[in-house]
Amino acid sequence: MEHNITLTIPNDPRYTPLAEKMIEEAARLAEIEENDIADIVQAARELVDNAIHHAYPRGMQGPIDLDIQLKPHGIQISVHDMGLPFDFDRYMASEREGGLKRIESYVDELRFSNLGQKGKSFTIFKSHPLNFEGVDYRPYSDLADESPASLKPASIQVRDFREGDEEAISRLIYNNYTYSYYKSLFYYPKKIRERNEKGEIASIVAETREGKIVGHFALVKVTDANIAEIGVAVVDPDYKGMGIMNAMLDRVQQKAKEMKLDAIFGEALMMHPFSQRANLRHGFGESALLLGIVPNSVSLTDPNAVQTDKRAAVLVGYKILNGVQERAIRLPSHYEALIRRIYANVGLEIRQTISSPEVGENRIGYELSPYTQSGTIVIDNVGEAFHHGIHQNLHRLYKKHVDMIYADINLMQCHRIDEVIGLLREEGFVFSGVLFYRRGQEDYLRLQLPNSDQIETREIVCHSDFCHELHRIILEELNEEASGDSVA
Incomplete structure (x- = not known):
């Protein structure tokens, strides 16, 4: 569910604390982590200060509009004014430090919109931290009939994430789902890179001999536990049926052992049998049936899948890796x-x-x-x-x-x-x-x-x-x- 909060203030610095307090409380309503709230407040404060001091010609009074959107996956804040035009691209391409470049470092995304006769706006976005309950519910259905033996090592390499893969992974998500993918984090290359660097995600990619990323699978670490969920599994539509998904899943399991995880688990969508069969084939044991955890916005193009306008279920399967037997x-x-x-x-x-x-x-x-x-x-x-x-x-x-x-x-x-x-x-x-x-x-x-x-x-x-x-x-x-x- 999304909610909008708006505030209009004059370009008077006495109103900055009012805007700052509203942004801080809105971030808490959006359930942003406390450490991230400080960043979003700092970024928004600097945008408001910039608008107050620099948007309008000296001595001219004008409005500054704040639009705050509380989204299921984070918080978005836009600061709009009717002041002087601004060349954002030239500024960001310059060697100048601080200012907007510092603001960009605080958030997941910074955007500028030139609205012509309607002024200009700066928009920042901060996402929620990873949540294991909120992983992808799209099926990795091509696991059903793939054979790892069909993969040609000479033409496709399955390997761990490297810095520089992040943009290709985001584009791979887009090429499969446009902007309907449930885990919005993966539309932000910067966040993919950061989460891999921190060890919160372990991405596995499939790469052609020419260097094109054509597949992605990931381990998503669970907070306060030594386990991870398998998911975020996509293959370039032009490369399906080559055994890529199975080869990546094999590497995902190997990676989990290298990370000395106690267990991995997967959530199989219960609108078709493909993911369930794949999990069983790869040694996962079924442990729970979770009703209603899949939003009713998720739909499948597979004509053989059950179509429902209600919230769907998943079947949880675990694979124990630490050798514990009791x-x-x-x-x-x-x-x-x-x-x-x-x-x-x-x-x-x-x-x-x-x-x-x-x-x-x-x-x-x-x-x-x-x-x-x-x-x-x-x-x-x-x-x-x-x-x-x-x-x-x-x-x-x-x-x-x-x-x-x-x-x-x-x-x-x-x-x-x-x-x-x-x-x-x-x-x-x-x-x-x-x-x-x-x-x-x-x-x-x-x-x-x-x-x-x-x-x-x-x-x-x-x-x-x-x-x-x-x-x-x-x-x-x-x-x-x-x-x-x-x-x-």
Whole structure:
């Protein structure tokens, strides 16, 4: 959801603090990280100061218009005036330091618009940090029938990211999806380079003998965990069917091992079976079915795909890489058989610990994903009055008007886990699955609660028997909740 905030001030420096305060609060509303808020405020302040002191001839009064757009993926601020014309390209090509060049260093994008008789405007944009919930939901469907053996090493090289690849990657995204790609970060070459340099992304590219980038696949690191999601997978339309996607996925998995990641995971769109089959073929074990996490703006051109105008689901698959074969968890009596099957799916054994009835410390909070319009209650442990803590965070998410609410229960730390599950089920939550190595390397049982009538629950494509069973269980629980029946 987008919101616009506008402010018009005179070219008087006494009004600068007013504009600055509004920009700072708007950045918080847009949920920009605190470290980035300082940058966006500094950049906007300098644009406003420039307009106040330099836009109009000396002694002339004139308006300065601020337009702030809160977007799902960041914040955009435009500063407009009706003052003197300006040659932006000449300025940026000069060797002059500071000024607009300094402003550009604070943000992800700086644009200038010469509006002719309507004046001029400067626009800056700052994106959200990476969010593993907000990855690409486009299918890498050509994995379905590709064979790595069909790749010709003499003509195509699969390699790690190098500085200078970033523009070609952005253009590759554009050539596949124009500007409909859900992960807008990848339209900014500078951000691609920076995130690779910081290790937040590990991009793999396919390059022709002539130096053309024709494929991209990435590991997207998860915050506060030693795991990564596979995704952002695209191949130049002219080079599909050559085994490039599979070759890149092989390198992605090898790269994950070199990075000593504990696990990697993928989210397969459930409007067709292609990605699900590919994940199973490459050794991923199915662990969770997430309803409603795919925005209804996502559409597929494949005529064989299920078409829905509702928010679609994904099937999560994990591949454990660290050699660990056993995890110590507290098994709830409810869902015990399902949880055991999921651990077996990913190749892990369970060492059961006792869920203590003792009173501990409440560690309950929530996370918000603006990319997917979803929120998650995170329950690491509970003590006295935990009912209040869960209800409080649930109502906070209701007030955010998210379409899906998830509840992640720490299987390794949470006491009184059966009571927690019972309370959540009373609130309408149903089963989703298990997520591994999250938030400090913990495993979480995930439950889910649709908070909109625009959640697709039935038109879901499953490839494996386990997926079909998981879908059936979720539908039964949703139907039982709708009818008001209790479940033992």
